[in-house]
Each structure stands twice: as C-alpha cells, then as structure tokens.
Amino acid sequence: xxxxxxxxxxxxxxxxxxxxxxxxxxxxxxxxxxxxxxxxxxxxxxxxxxxxxxxxxxxxxxxxxxxxxxxxxxxxxxxxxxxxxxxxxxxxxxxxxxxxxxxxxxxxxxxxxxxxxxxxxxxxxxxxxxxxxxxxxxxxxxxxxxxxxxxxxxxxxxxxxxxxxxxxxxxxxxxxxxxxxxxxxxxxxxxxxxxxxxxxxxxxxxxxxxxxxxxxxxxxxxxxxxxxxxxxxxxxxxxxxxxxxxxxxxxxxxxxxxxxxxxxxxxxxxxxxxxxxxxxxxxxxxxxxxxxxxxxxxxxxxxxxxxxxxxxxxxxxxxxxxxxxxxxxxxxxxxxxxxxxxxxxxxxxxxxxxxxxxx
Numbered sequence: 001x002x003x004x005x006x007x008x009x010x011x012x013x014x015x016x017x018x019x020x021x022x023x024x025x026x027x028x029x030x031x032x033x034x035x036x037x038x039x040x041x042x043x044x045x046x047x048x049x050x051x052x053x054x055x056x057x058x059x060x061x062x063x064x065x066x067x068x069x070x071x072x073x074x075x076x077x078x079x080x081x082x083x084x085x086x087x088x089x090x091x092x093x094x095x096x097x098x099x100x101x102x103x104x105x106x107x108x109x110x111x112x113x114x115x116x117x118x119x120x121x122x123x124x125x126x127x128x129x130x131x132x133x134x135x136x137x138x139x140x141x142x143x144x145x146x147x148x149x150x151x152x153x154x155x156x157x158x159x160x161x162x163x164x165x166x167x168x169x170x171x172x173x174x175x176x177x178x179x180x181x182x183x184x185x186x187x188x189x190x191x192x193x194x195x196x197x198x199x200x201x202x203x204x205x206x207x208x209x210x211x212x213x214x215x216x217x218x219x220x221x222x223x224x225x226x227x228x229x230x231x232x233x234x235x236x237x238x239x240x241x242x243x244x245x246x247x248x249x250x251x252x253x254x255x256x257x258x259x260x261x262x263x264x265x266x267x268x269x270x271x272x273x274x275x276x277x278x279x280x281x282x283x284x285x286x287x288x289x290x291x292x293x294x295x296x297x298x299x300x301x302x303x304x305x306x307x308x309x310x311x312x313x314x315x316x317x318x319x320x321x322x323x324x325x326x327x328x329x330x331x332x333x334x335x336x337x338x339x340x341x342x343x344x345x346x347x348x349x350x351x352x353x354x355x356x357x358x359x
Contacts, residue, residue, distance in 0.1 A: 020096055023049055023056045024167045028175045028319060033289045034306070038314040040180075041305060043292060043322045044172070051092040053324035054168075058192055059089030061163035062152045063097060072150045077102060080152035081133070081140040083189070083249050084113030085324055090152065091120035102149070104140040106133065109248055111331045133252030134238045141234075154190050155256035156233045164196020172197065172319065173204050179317065185211045185305040186321040187250050187274075187297055191259025193321060198267035209269040212262070213304040215245035216273040220255050221263065233257035246276035246333055249297045249323060278303040280334050283326060295329045298322035 035041035046054035066072035087103040094101040101122040144151035223241035235254035242253035283299025305320035
C-alpha cells in the first residue's frame with residue numbers, strides 16, 4: 001500500500017471530448033482486511049464509471065450500436081425497462097447525445113433511482129409490483145410500438161455482451177497479465193457481464209473458474225427450468241422459480257436471452273445461491289472495513305467471493321465484480337438502522353468540549 005506521504009498524481013495525459021469517453025477502465029482493488037490471508041482477493045469497482053455503475057458500458061453500447069445500424073434516428077425517443085442502473089446509464093448517454101428517454105420501472109425499486117433518471121432529463125413510468133419485471137418490460141414494448149420509439153432491449157440485444165467482451169473482459173486480462181487469476185465471481189441481471197467476460201476468459205485465461213451467483217430465494221438457473229420465450233427471444237411469461245428478492249438489479253423474473261449463451265455454452269463453472277441479507281451484510285462490511293462503497297448486489301457477489309476464498313487453495317487469486325455504488329440504495333434496507341440524528345455516543349462527544357453544541 002502507498003503511504004500518504006508518497007502519494008502523487010500526474011494526470012491522465014489526455015483530454016476527453018465527452019463524458020461518454022470516460023466509461024470503462026475501472027480499477028481492480030485488493031481487499032486488505034476482510035479477505036482470508038491465504039489468498040489474494042480483488043474487486044472490480046464499477047462505480048468508477050461516470051454514472052456510477054457497470055450499466056454505463058451497456059448504455060453507451062446500445063445507443064452507439066443502434067446509431068451505426070440506423071435503428072436509432074436523430075432525435076428519436078429511446079424507451080427501456082430497467083431496475084435503475086441501465087436507466088441511469090441511458091439517461092446519461094441520451095443527455096450527452098440529445099435523445100429523449102422514457103424508462104419503465106417497477107414501483108418497488110429505490111426512489112433515488114427514479115430521481116437520478118429524472119434529474120438527467122428522463123421520464124420514468126412506474127409499473128405495478130404485481131406485474132414484476134415482465135410487466136415493466138411489456139409496458140416499454142407497448143410504448144415503443146405505439147409511438148415508434150427505439151426500444152433498447154437490454155435483455156436481448158447483442159450490444160450487451162459485446163461491450164463486456166470488448167471492454168470489461170479485455171480490462172481484466174490486461175490488469176492480471178503475468179499474474180494468476182483463479183476465480184472470477186459475478187451475479188447476473190441481464191447476463192451481459194458474465195457472457196461478455198466469459199467469451200474472453202475462456203479463450204485467454206481458460207484456467208480461470210467462473211462462479212455465477214443468484215438470489216437464494218429466486219434460483220432461476222438453479223431450478224433447471226427453461227425460460228418460455230416469444231419469437232424474438234423476449235420472455236413470454238414470468239419464470240416459475242422467481243420470488244421477490246432484495247438484490248436490486250439482479251435476476252429479474254425471467255432468464256434474459258443475453259444470459260442464455262452462458263447457459264448453453266457452459267460459460268460458468270459453478271452456480272452458488274446467496275441470501276439477500278448476506279448482500280446487505282457484506283456491503284456494510286466492505287464500507288466499514290475497506291472503505292469500498294457498493295450496493296446490495298456488490299455485497300451479494302462479495303459474499304460468494306468470500307465463500308470461494310475460504311475454500312480456495314493457498315495463493316489463489318480471486319476477482320469479484322462490484323456493479324454499482326451504495327448511494328443507489330439510500331432508501332432501501334441497506335441503510336436501515338443508519339440514523340439521521342446523533343447517537344448517544346455522538347452526543348457525548350459533542351458535550352465533551354464546551355463550544356459549538358447543538359441545542
């Protein structure tokens with residue numbers, strides 16, 4: 001670790017034409033306190049992207065691929081169904097490029113996600129919780145068909161896994177060049193991260209075991225039951241194994257088409273379920289013991305990375321994906337019990353010196 005007295009910066013040596021040019025090249029950071037001593041554990045911190053999540057990569061890829069193909073016309077409205085991070089990423093991209101954006105989102109997702117999208121200029125249409133993720137998807141599809149809007153289709157588009165193959169996977173290979181990389185641990189939302197990264201690792205780091213995780217009470221993959229699909233690959237019904245879970249951004253109520261490639265080609269070596277409370281627990285531990293601020297999904301992935309680390313051979317190197325920032329979860333159970341007012345200990349500290357006391 002670098003001591004404070006030695007810390008210097010030299011600038012990036014380049015200027016950026018757009019905020020979109022800053023997407024990617026997120027750091028892999030070593031875990032120094034929480035990890036078992038017999039392994040090296042790293043996290044890839046996707047909150048270093050400009051809109052603070054891994055979905056910034058997907059958002060810029062969807063829009064730029066659609067521009068190149070001619071499917072997206074200048075000034076055309078973009079519509080997408082999202083639990084939040086893709087919508088926030090799309091709102092950033094659309095703001096930078098001048099496209100109106102409409103997002104459909106289940107009413108149960110955190111309020112701050114809605115506010116962030118609206119702050120970036122998007123319109124947010126809520127759908128009832130009883131209709132689950134399928135409902136928000138079908139609402140976006142309805143709006144696109146009625147109005148002639150461009151439907152981003154993050155769960156089906158080839159632009160999803162492609163951007164992770166071209167950026168996320170390449171970054172991981174470059175960062176671990178000449179070093180061991182025994183395990184790569186990630187959850188799934190659309191499936192783009194695991195599919196894109198696996199395309200690269202299977203070719204260039206075949207020794208790396210890929211561990212995929214999903215909510216313990218919503219084991220769509222673990223159930224072994226296939227997803228019923230419409231002709232375009234979109235979900236036709238909710239998956240029978242789905243139950244509501246607290247890991248926002250993970251595992252909608254269907255198996256995305258983008259993830260199907262990982263299933264069919266056996267891109268992951270192990271599938272481990274994780275309880276929602278474990279995601280909350282490990283997100284808090286990462287914040288308080290490592291200074292790493294990630295959300296419930298990051299905490300859930302890290303919980304599984306810790307399981308892998310405990311059983312791994314001495315000297316093993318493990319990389320865990322952290323999809324976003326903890327600030328996406330201020331109104332969620334992640335922050336329950338974090339007080340807004342001073343605790344008794346803080347009041348005692350305030351009173352321990354005579355000046356500047358609150359009434």
